[in-house]
Amino acid sequence: MRPAAAWVVGLVVLALAAPATANEPESFTACGSDTKDGECTSLVDVLYGETVYLKGKVKPAHADLEAGVWHKDPFEDSWERWGTVEISDRGVMKYAWETTFDDGAQENHHLVQFRIKGHGNSDRVHVRVWLGE
Helix, strand or coil: CCHHHHHHHHHHHHHHHHHHHHCCCCEEEEEEECCCCCCCECEEEEECCCEEEEEEEEECCCCCCEEEEEEECCCCCCCEEEEEEECCCCCEEEEEEECCHHHCCCCCCEEEEEEECCCEECCCEEEEEECCC
């Protein structure tokens, strides 16, 4: 290969690689609470029938995109997409999960996270849904 051709190929490779690394968020966090304005933590305990309030934050804001809300049942091996949420101008995502009796897992954790296609995944929030026993 001629030096000029190798140089052009090198530029093309760099141009294609740059957007992939540019898409990586500086930070992408998630937390949850058992009350709407409660302390947001990575572990939430609720009784079935209560609502889990999930919040995520991504930097930079990615406000022109949407985030998927993903869930992993404690007794399943795969993740399921629950839906999508808007990302605010400040990079905030919010989702409310109203638990049911069927969500009860006692001492096993549900996992929930936000995902932005091509930009990564947030931290995981661990949720225990108690049956009251």
